[in-house]
Amino acid sequence: MSYLESLRVFARVTELGSITAGGRDLRLTPAVASKRIKELEQHLGVRLFNRTTRSLSPTEVGRRFYSEVVGILESLDRAEAVVAQLSAAPRGVIRVSAPLGVGRRVIAPLIPDFVEKYTETEVRMRMSDRKVDLLADSLDIMFFVGTPSDSSLKMRQIAVCERVLCASPDYLERAGTPRSPEELMTRHNCLLLRYPRSPEYYWTLNTPEGPRRLDVTGKYDADDSDVLADWALAGHGIVNKPYFDVAEYIREGRLVEVLPHARPAPSVFGCLYPHKKLQDPKVRLLLDFIADRGLTAIRNLVGQR
Numbered sequence: 001m002s003y004l005e006s007l008r009v010f011a012r013v014t015e016l017g018s019i020t021a022g023g024r025d026l027r028l029t030p031a032v033a034s035k036r037i038k039e040l041e042q043h044l045g046v047r048l049f050n051r052t053t054r055s056l057s058p059t060e061v062g063r064r065f066y067s068e069v070v071g072i073l074e075s076l077d078r079a080e081a082v083v084a085q086l087s088a089a090p091r092g093v094i095r096v097s098a099p100l101g102v103g104r105r106v107i108a109p110l111i112p113d114f115v116e117k118y119t120e121t122e123v124r125m126r127m128s129d130r131k132v133d134l135l136a137d138s139l140d141i142m143f144f145v146g147t148p149s150d151s152s153l154k155m156r157q158i159a160v161c162e163r164v165l166c167a168s169p170d171y172l173e174r175a176g177t178p179r180s181p182e183e184l185m186t187r188h189n190c191l192l193l194r195y196p197r198s199p200e201y202y203w204t205l206n207t208p209e210g211p212r213r214l215d216v217t218g219k220y221d222a223d224d225s226d227v228l229a230d231w232a233l234a235g236h237g238i239v240n241k242p243y244f245d246v247a248e249y250i251r252e253g254r255l256v257e258v259l260p261h262a263r264p265a266p267s268v269f270g271c272l273y274p275h276k277k278l279q280d281p282k283v284r285l286l287l288d289f290i291a292d293r294g295l296t297a298i299r300n301l302v303g304q305r
Contacts, residue, residue: 091120195223
């Protein structure tokens with residue numbers, strides 16, 4: 001199996017552009033990952049990577065070898081999926097990504113229950129509010145809250161999540177409570193979710209006159225949605241969040257909903273996955289598991305409004 005492991009290490013190092021990152025993704029130390037690459041190069045009698053002190057890139061031979069290796073590994077995964085379908089229990093690694101809020105509050109608490117039920121599986125979860133490339137990152141499932149733009153992937157909707165605008169009582173006492181959407185743009189500090197290469201930022205509110213797009217601004221932005229909630233709690237501005245993310249704070253009075261007559265457009269909570277992944281029973285089982293229990297978890301977080 002060491003040669004197969006070396007192929008997997010080679011593929012991930014090529015995809016991530018780093019021996020350290022490729023090894024970490026496969027739960028290997030940099031030393032072990034580097035050893036696997038060297039063993040592979042010695043076996044093939046060629047150099048697979050150009051190395052400098054600052055960068056690592058595949059050689060021409062390495063690029064051609066990678067294109068063949070990817071097909072081999074995909075064929076092997078399909079073969080293992082066929083065996084898993086015929087066996088009593090699914091087995092193997094499932095790679096999952098999720099945004100921070102729904103990942104921490106909904107998905108992550110369910111993962112141990114899934115692995116305890118299907119003891120031959122492993123789940124490797126990555127959480128980030130940044131845009132994730134499912135194929136480039138070799139993910140099996142990518143959960144999202146929002147509107148997906150990649151039409152080449154299969155989508156499964158789990159729930160439609162209400163969103164709210166809210167701020168702390170201290171902030172509203174100092175800045176005043178907005179009475180109209182226009183005041184968000186002229187009188188208030190909006191806390192914005194942004195990251196490098198993020199799309200143009202705006203809020204869409206469902207007003208009595210119809211959907212209204214607001215090009216809001218603010219003194220703070222972050223690529224972590226939980227940081228935005230912390231800033232709102234500390235009295236630094238108005239935040240736009242899925243209701244399940246802040247329901248507890250609103251019930252406790254630590255945050256107050258504003259503009260309830262012009263709430264933000266709801267978000268879809270769902271997942272994206274390559275069509276071929278449904279051939280893998282462990283992926284299909286995790287999708288069903290999260291879809292069923294995740295919806296219940298969101299309802300529990302929301303509680304009674």
